[in-house]
Amino acid sequence: MNQATKNQERIFLKFPDRDAASKFAAEIFCTAYRKFEKLLFGTATGQTPVKIYEHFIEMMNTIVGSENDLIFRQLDNYISPDSSEDNLPFYSYQTELKNSVWKVPHLDAHVPHEWVSPDAEVGRYITIIEATNKWASYFIQLLGIGDKDGHIAFNMPGDAFDSTVHVVDLNQETIEANANKFFGGDTTKVPKQAITSGIGDILKANAIIMAGFGKAKADIMHRSFFGEVTTDVPASALQTHDGVLFVILDEDSASTIVEKEGESVFTNPEDLDIWESL
Ligand code: F6R
Numbered sequence: 001m002n003q004a005t006k007n008q009e010r011i012f013l014k015f016p017d018r019d020a021a022s023k024f025a026a027e028i029f030c031t032a033y034r035k036f037e038k039l040l041f042g043t044a045t046g047q048t049p050v051k052i053y054e055h056f057i058e059m060m061n062t063i064v065g066s067e068n069d070l071i072f073r074q075l076d077n078y079i080s081p082d083s084s085e086d087n088l089p090f091y092s093y094q095t096e097l098k099n100s101v102w103k104v105p106h107l108d109a110h111v112p113h114e115w116v117s118p119d120a121e122v123g124r125y126i127t128i129i130e131a132t133n134k135w136a137s138y139f140i141q142l143l144g145i146g147d148k149d150g151h152i153a154f155n156m157p158g159d160a161f162d163s164t165v166h167v168v169d170l171n172q173e174t175i176e177a178n179a180n181k182f183f184g185g186d187t188t189k190v191p192k193q194a195i196t197s198g199i200g201d202i203l204k205a206n207a208i209i210m211a212g213f214g215k216a217k218a219d220i221m222h223r224s225f226f227g228e229v230t231t232d233v234p235a236s237a238l239q240t241h242d243g244v245l246f247v248i249l250d251e252d253s254a255s256t257i258v259e260k261e262g263e264s265v266f267t268n269p270e271d272l273d274i275w276e277s278l
Pocket of ligand 1 (some may be wrong): 046048049143145151152153181
């Protein structure tokens, strides 16, 4: 892996709305697939990626002539003894992606899912991370961000920047946020623990796409990329990432950056040669 890692580069992109932003993010993933023989695509859950995946599936199915291979590797998952494809959003993303991208000759997907012993699953997933990192000629990671605390995957404030896969006790705020997103507001249905890749695993990516849309993400976007690098804001670890970082925003989530740093921070998407930037 890492054949193509360049030195640190940060590209801030602002779009009129979420759909345009999602389409561009999908274009980056498809370009990476066309460019690299063995692409490892680190997937995220939550609401942010939904439209990105829709555009990605659509674009991937129009690609002709590529023999390149693709592995999806999910960042995190709830620990739920009752987990099934029906009751966990995480599973359905993976299933949908794997089933929908039908033009890729070699396709695989990994997600933490064996709950008999969470500790054993941590070990199994670490082995998967090492093996897929080794397999890949390029690793591109998609991330969303926690509105208030800047969590990435389930790495919460205070987590070390060099962490690897671990079990997390979800805090009340995360449980409530997930209840509203996925479980009709019912906190009793939300699993209380999760397994997550560590920040150290995320930082190994050649390219990271951080996407966040809407006013609720505006403050944390500015704090993460222009504030102090601190474990209090897990996403601020991305300032130390040695590779290319795309921060993909809409007008609302970009608003604090525009206000405090000015328009000059942003690259015009039309001027960006995605192939060259990877
Ligand atoms: C990623 C993940 C979380 C979300 C974050 C933002 O797999 O579990 O880190 O990215 O909570 O969630 P949304 O996108 O729903 O705002």
